[in-house]
Amino acid sequence: MKTQWLPVKEGGSNFDAYEMIMIDNNRIEFKSSLMSTILSVVMVIIFFIAEILDANKFGEPVIIFIVLVFLTIFNSINKVVFDKNKMLFWRGVTERNCYNDNCKKNAIISDIHAIQLLWKEVEDDDDIWDSYELNIVLEDLRRIHVVSYAKKDKVRQDASVLARFLDKPIWDAIDLQSM
Numbered sequence: 201m202k203t204q205w206l207p208v209k210e211g212g213s214n215f216d217a218y219e220m221i222m223i224d225n226n227r228i229e230f231k232s233s234l235m236s237t238i239l240s241v242v243m244v245i246i247f248f249i250a251e252i253l254d255a256n257k258f259g260e261p262v263i264i265f266i267v268l269v270f271l272t273i274f275n276s277i278n279k280v281v282f283d284k285n286k287m288l289f290w291r292g293v294t295e296r297n298c299y300n301d302n303c304k305k306n307a308i309i310s311d312i313h314a315i316q317l318l319w320k321e322v323e324d325d326d327d328i329w330d331s332y333e334l335n336i337v338l339e340d341l342r343r344i345h346v347v348s349y350a351k352k353d354k355v356r357q358d359a360s361v362l363a364r365f366l367d368k369p370i371w372d373a374i375d376l377q378s379m
Contacts, residue, residue, distance in 0.1 A: 205373055207320040208335050208345040218280065218347045220358045228365055230280035230347050280346055282365065284309060289336065289344070305345075309366065311338045315359050317372045319352075332374060334359055 218230040280291050290306040316335040321328060332355040334346045349355035352374060363370045 203316070203337050203341040204343060205318065207318050207333050208343050209333065209348065220361065222361070222365075226284040228282045228362060232279075282309065282362070284365075307336065307338055307344060311340075312366055312368055313337050313339045313341070314368055315363050315366070315370045316343060317355055317359055317370060317374050319374045334362075337371065 218232060221229050221231055223229055280289075282289050287309045288306065289309055289312065314337040316333075316337050318333040318335065320331050320333065322331045329350070330352070332349040332352055334349065334355055335343045336346055337343050349358075355374070356372070359370050359372070362368075
């Protein structure tokens with residue numbers, strides 16, 4: 201059985217949406233970056249102003265606005281956590297109990313085998329950019345996406361900190377893929 205070397209997640213931002221924070225010697229969190237939070241708030245403000253200027257519409261745009269506000273709040277409190285005290289890795293606002301088979305995006309830390317770094321090219325209507333994935337590889341070789349980066353040196357720097365924290369190897373395929 202072999203692990204996969206294609207990206208886990210489609211897409212990726214052209215800026216670093218998360219920042220790694222070492223809370224203490226037993227906990228690392230990836231929280232929304234200031235840029236990510238600012239962009240979310242700006243989108244909500246722009247949409248709100250557009251709605252005020254076009255006051256004839258009502259209904260669907262109001263629902264979209266409410267969803268944008270909810271997503272902005274969720275984005276600002278959403279995090280990715282590696283907690284050695286609880287021996288868990290999880291994504292989201294609250295801790296997930298992963299001592300069962302229902303965890304697809306969460307893991308028991310002792311099940312983490314390696315940290316995987318991958319490159320991918322992301323394209324939208326106007327631009328193409330490089331994005332870098334930081335994934336964890338579990339003992340059964342399943343992979344879980346942790347975060348994406350816009351800068352190669354930043355993903356490697358954070359992966360190095362995480363590898364020391366978890367005492368796990370880094371499987372870096374960035375330069376192999378981008379050739």
